[in-house]
Amino acid sequence: MIGINRRRLLVASAVLATSGLAISTVPAQAFSPRSEVGVTAKTIKLGVTIPMTGAASPGYNKLPSAMKAYFDYVNANGGVKGRKITLVVKDDQYVPTLAVAKTNELILKDKVFALLAPLGTANVKAVAASVNPGRRGVPTLFVNTGYSGFANKKAYPTTFTLLPSYIVEAKIIAQYLKENFADKKIGLLYQDDDFGDDALAGFKEAGLNFAVKVPYASGSQGLSGVPATWIQKLSTGGAEVVVLFGVSSATGAALGTAAVMKYAPKWILGSVGGDATTIKALGVPAGVLYNATGASFVPATTDTTDEYIKLFQTINAKYNNNAVFDNNVLVGMNTAFLTVQAIAAAGANPTRKALIAAIEKKGASFASAALTPLMYSATSHVGYSGYWFGTYGPTGDLKPNGGTYSVYTTDSGTGAVVKSTYKRPAMPANGLPAN
C-alpha cells in the first residue's frame, strides 16, 4: 500500500507554488482573524441535499421547509447571536451521484458553513467518499439515516448522527416482540442493503429468529408484481406477525398488496417505513395502517399536551403555510432546534471546528423534543438511542400504546434493551435556546 499522509497531503496539495523567497522568520501558523466559510456578521448559511422530487421524495421533501420554518422563527427573534440562519436546499432525488454533485455545489459554490440533515445511507456514503466533508472539515450535522456506520468517528470525523441506529431499532423491536408475541411465527420484510444489514445485525444480537425473511432490493417496490411475491412468501411461511424494515413506499406497497390478497398479519413497522404521509402520498389509503404497531423517538404529532408539539404547531402555522403536521415536520423542526443550539454553543464567532467541538462537549445536554437522550460526547457522534411503541389510528396517526410513552433504550453493540428512565428537560422559554 502506498504510504498516505493525509495531514501532509492537505498541506502539500494546496494549490499554487510558492517561490522560495527567503524570509527572516518562520511564518507563524496563526492566521489573522477572519470569518469562517458561510458565516458573516449577519448570517450563517447552511445547506441540505434531500430528495425534493422523485419517488423517494414524498414525506422527506417536507423536512427542508420545516427546518426553514424554525430558522425563520429564530431569525424573527433575533437570530443566533445576532446572525440569521439561511438554508440552501438542493434536490438530490435520492440518487447518490446527484447527491455528490449537489453537495459539491453546496460546499464549493454556495460555500455553506455546514451540511445539515442529508438523507439516505447510500447518498451520505457516496458524499463521504467523493466530496469528503471529513477531510474538508465541513460539519455534517444530524444525518437522516440510522446506518450505524456513520457513528464511526474515525471514518466520518465531522458527521453527527441523529436517528437511533437501525441496530438499536431492531434490538428494541425484538424486545417488544418477545414481550408481546413470543408464541407467534414472525416474518421480516427488509431492504436488502446496509439499512437491512443493520436490522439483521440488531435482530441477531437480540436473539430473535424469524420464520420467514424476505429481502427486497431498494427500488424494486415500485416494480409491477414484486410486492405480491413478498406477500406470497410471508403468507406461505406462515408469518402471523410481520416486521417491515424498509422505506415507507415499500410499506405502502406491502400493506396495500396484502389487503388485496387478504393477508392480515399483525404488522410491526420500523420507524423509517411508518410514515403515513408518504404512504398516503403514494395513493395508499392511510387506513391500511390501522392497528399496525409503529415506533417513534419523538412525541406523537397529535399530542398537543406536549410543549414542543404545541410550539412547533404554532411555528408551522405561521412560518410553514400550516403544512400537515406530521412526523416529517416535527423531526425537521427538532433538527433545526438542535442546530440552533449547536451554533450558539460554538461561540460568538463560530467556526466549523468550534461547531464540532461544541456538539461533542455540550450536545448531550441540548434541549430536544425527543423522548430519549442525545449521546454526543468527545468520543461519540451518536444521537438518539431509543423508541416507544404505538398503534396507528384509522387516519394514520401513531399514538402510544396505553396512552403513555414507554421508551426502550439500548446501544448499537451488545448492551441490553432497557426501559428508559430519561426525563426530558423543560423546553427553553418560547423554544428559543439561550444565546
Added chain:
Amino acid sequence: MKKSRLISLLSSVALVSMLVIAIPSTAQAAAPACDGKSPINSCQGATSDTAPYVMQVPANFNGTLVLYSHGYRPDVPVPAGIPGYGGYTVTNTPQPGPLVGGSDTSVIKYLLSNGFAVAGSGFARQGWNADSAIATNAELIATFKTQFPKTTKVVAWGESLGGFITQGLAEKYPELVNAVAPLCLADNVGAELTAAGDFLWGVKTLFDPSIKGGNYSAGAAGYGEAMGDLVKFFTVLGKLKAGVSTGAWPDTASPTGKALEAAGVPSRSALLLLGLMAGLPTQSAHFDSISGPDGPLKVTFPLAISPALAILENGANAGGLAVLATLDLEKQAGGAVFDNTKTDYSARVANERVIFNAALSGNTVIDALLGALSAANPGAPRAAANAAAIAKMNALQANTGKINVPTITMVGVADPITPAGASMRIAQAYADQYAAEKEKAIKAFAKTRTYVPPMKKLISIWSTTPAAYTKFDSTGSPITTTAAAPGTNHCNFSAAQYLVVANELTTVGTTGSFIRGGAFSFMLRKAKNLKIDPFFTPPLMKFYNEQ
C-alpha cells in the same frame, strides 16, 4: 473510442546526443534535416534508436522547447471492422503536440505563435514503451539543443502513456527539463493492466468464456487469438447493451452466468459490478448517473440503469486496451502477466456496494455475484501469471511520483483508461515529499535563522464533468451520438483546457514561478470544467488495494 484518440492513448519519445550528463550512452544520430523556412523552421530526423522525430521552431524562437510525448499506440495492426480499433495500422509518425479532438493543431500553433519551439518523437517501437521512450526523449532534447543553441529552457508534456513517459523523464533526468505536465497520466504498468484485466476477466467469466483474455500463443497465432478476443469482447458488449433494460444475459454467457441469470440477477447489475471491481468510473461519455428521462424512469434510470450504461461505455475502452496491452506486454515479458489468483473482489467493492446498492439489485444479488466470481468457484477460474514474466514486467519503468521539477497534472475525473486515481497517486507521494522538505527547511532554520520555504512544485488540475449531461430523445431513449462530455473519456480535453496547462507549463518553466492566485483562477474559469481542489481525492487504482 475514436481511432485518433486511441492513437494518443499512450505515447513515447526521442533522442539524445551525447553531451549531457547522465544520459544513456547511445550511438550518435545524424543531425536533423531542416527546411529553413520562415516563420516556422521544420526539422525531421531520427534518434539513434531509429525513432523519427519532428521539430518546429518559430522565427521568433524565445529559447524554450516544449517537448511532447504521444500516447499509447498498439504495436499491432487491428483489422477493419473491429469496433473502435478497426483499421488501425502501426505507426511511428512523430507528433509535436496535443491534437484537440484527435486532429486540431491549434494548441501547437498557439505555442509556435508565442515563440516556443515544439518537438516530439514517434518512438522506435509502439506499445508499452516507456523505458525506451524516456531514453529517446533525452536524446531528442540534446539533439535539439545542438541544433538550436539558443535553447535555454526545456519543458515537457505528454498524454496518457506519454504522461507517464514525461513523469518518468522528470524523475530520471530532472536536469534535462525545467517543468513538466503529465496529462491524463498513466499509472505504472501493473496498475493499468490490473484495472483493464479485471474487467476483461469478468466479462470473459460471466458473459463469454470463449474469450481467451491473455496467455496468448506466440507469434501469429497469438495475434489471431487477440484479434478474435476483440471481436468477441465488443460483440458481447453489444448484447449487454441490448439487455440493459430487460436484464437479459448474452446467449454466450458461461454456465456461471447462466446460473445467475436463472436466479434472477439482471445482467446490468453483473456488468456494473465488474466495472466497480475494476475501478471504472460510473460516469461516461454520455451517461452521468444523474439524469433520467421525463416520466416514470426519471429517478429509476439514473439510480439503476445509467451506472451500468456508463460502465458499458467505459468498459469498451478498458477491455479493448486490456486485449491489446496484454498481447504487447506478454510479448515483452515472455509469458502471461495478468494474475488475479489472490484478488479479493469482495473487498474491492466494499464501499461501492453500498453506494450503488440499488443498481446492483441489493445485497442478495451482490453476494451471489461475488460468490460466483470468487476463487472458490471452479466455474470462475482465475488467471495465473508467469512469475518470470511478472518479474520482467515489473522491471520496466516504474514512476515513484517523486517531483523533481515544477509539475502540472490534468486528468478527467471520469477518465476510463487512466483514472484520476493515477494522478492522485502522484499527488499523495508528493504530499509526503513536501512534508519532508518542509521539515528539512525548518531544521535548517534552527541553524541559520533564515527560513526558506520549499517550493510547492505540484499543481493538480481536475477536468470535471458538467452538472448533468445525459440527453434523451422524444421517446426517452438516451442519446449517444453527441460529443463526449468534458471530464469523461480518455484525455478528452478542449483546446482551452490544453492552453491552461500550456501557459502554466511554459511560465513556470521559464520563470520558475507558477501563475497563481486570481490570474490562475480566471484561466481555469475561462477554460470551463476545470478545478483545483486540494480536498478532492479520487481513489487510487484498485491495484493498490492489494499492495
